[in-house]
Amino acid sequence: MKNWQSLLVTPDTTLEVAVATLDHAGARIVVVVDDQGRLLGTVTDGDVRRALLKHLPLTEPVANVMWKTPLVAGPDWSRERMRAVMENRRLLQMPIVDSQGVMVGLETLHDVLDERQFDNPVFLMAGGFGTRLYPLTENCPKPMLKVGDKPILELILESFVDAGFHRFYISTHYLPEMIRDHFGDGSRWGVSISYIYEEEPLGTGGALGLLPKDDIQLPMFLMNGDLLTRVDYRGLLEFHAQQNSIATMCVREYKHQVPYGVVQAQGAKVVSMVEKPTQKFFVNAGIYVLSPELLSGVQPGKRIDMPTVLEEAIRNQQTVSMFPVHEYWLDIGRMEDFQRAQEQIRSLI
Structure with a gap:
């Protein structure tokens, strides 16, 4: 994914900022990293909606709602391997990290699949x-x-x-x-x-x-x-x-x-x-x-x-x-x- 860096946030980022980032980028995910860029967790569109259902305030830090053990890919993974894993695990996004756990990219299912057409009326x-x-x-x-x-x-x-x-x-x-x-x-x-x-x-x-x-x-x-x-x-x-x-x-x-x-x-x-x-x-x-x-x-x-x-x-x-x-x-x-x-x-x- 291009411009994936715009989706990086720190643990103390508020839900309000995370929502604004989700809406602006359209990727349905923000990635939580530390000061060295190491992956700490992810906050997806679904995580935000579950927080809203609980009436959590938008001032809540993302650290309190993030998924701390997301499935990740390595920088040497082929797109075919990523697609297979994402389809099998029903993932819409997958962070790419190096051997030190530092974010080096983000893949989305939208990018690895052809545009889908839906027959739903x-x-x-x-x-x-x-x-x-x-x-x-x-x-x-x-x-x-x-x-x-x-x-x-x-x-x-x-x-x-x-x-x-x-x-x-x-x-x-x-x-x-x-x-x-x-x-x-x-x-x-x-x-x-x-x-x-x-x-x-x-x-x-x-x-x-x-x-x-x-x-x-x-x-x-x-x-x-x-x-x-x-x-x-x-x-x-x-x-x-x-x-x-x-x-x-x-x-x-x-x-x-x-x-x-x-x-x-x-x-x-x-x-x-x-x-x-x-x-x-x-x-x-x-x-x-x-x-x-x-x-x-x-x-x-x-x-x-x-x-x-x-x-x-x-x-x-x-x-x-x-x-x-x-x-x-x-x-x-x-x-x-x-x-x-x-x-x-x-x-x-």
């Missing part, structure tokens, strides 16, 4: 009215509003195409002809696009009942058509498979500071007081991976929202997992979000 929800962005949406569906010089929905489509996905469905309702005229059959991007038309708004999950279920044989992405994100779609798909889930929901950490001192009591006895504590929650990020069997439970024409679909799966003792998103993410729901997207788009493309 992608379902983009683009049927909403976007009333909170009126008057911009008076004559334009919200997903077709331009951020920079491209519609939001086109930016989403291209992010999936860049990750290797080529089968798309788009749900439409409000001004559907504008979406169809712009995207056509997808050949402009080298992909296939089919359209699902909702005669009546069916909620965030109801359009699932209109899909050709016999054609959905692999886990499917479902994503709102008003999001900008750099989430790792391949990593999300791998996570879904590892969890053996019927559904995986992307989540974001949301912090809320109580503006008052919080008092804990036992009866009339005060046992503790915390001044303006910060509470942390996971909130729905509007991106899902759904196994094919989940679709069979959504009836055609039935209005239902995705949280209800997932709640029914949980009641049926089916596994629903969550995937914490640390990458860039912006829900363009309000006018101020739309303006923020215009300011930030140059850093995303």
Whole structure:
């Protein structure tokens, strides 16, 4: 891998800096070394997400979450040997160290394999009215509003195409002809696009009942058509498979500071007081991976929202997992979000 040195961090580096390095480099790993460059451990994208699931603060040093015994290669290893080991051990990256344990390189599975194409379908929800962005949406569906010089929905489509996905469905309702005229059959991007038309708004999950279920044989992405994100779609798909889930929901950490001192009591006895504590929650990020069997439970024409679909799966003792998103993410729901997207788009493309 070129520029692997940019992924080196020291043990006292914070998780916040590690996340920024992961997001910037796109290698899904940072390597922890000492002052002499000797390998101490690695922090992968998965390690960061597990830390977020535990609500560890971003001020935590990477030494507390790193994997201390990563599998390494020697500088004399051939690429064929590295590829064989990485595929056998299901590794996405492998540090290369010399006889003294000093980092001399980093190999990634992405670099040693040909570009892969994924047959998993992608379902983009683009049927909403976007009333909170009126008057911009008076004559334009919200997903077709331009951020920079491209519609939001086109930016989403291209992010999936860049990750290797080529089968798309788009749900439409409000001004559907504008979406169809712009995207056509997808050949402009080298992909296939089919359209699902909702005669009546069916909620965030109801359009699932209109899909050709016999054609959905692999886990499917479902994503709102008003999001900008750099989430790792391949990593999300791998996570879904590892969890053996019927559904995986992307989540974001949301912090809320109580503006008052919080008092804990036992009866009339005060046992503790915390001044303006910060509470942390996971909130729905509007991106899902759904196994094919989940679709069979959504009836055609039935209005239902995705949280209800997932709640029914949980009641049926089916596994629903969550995937914490640390990458860039912006829900363009309000006018101020739309303006923020215009300011930030140059850093995303």
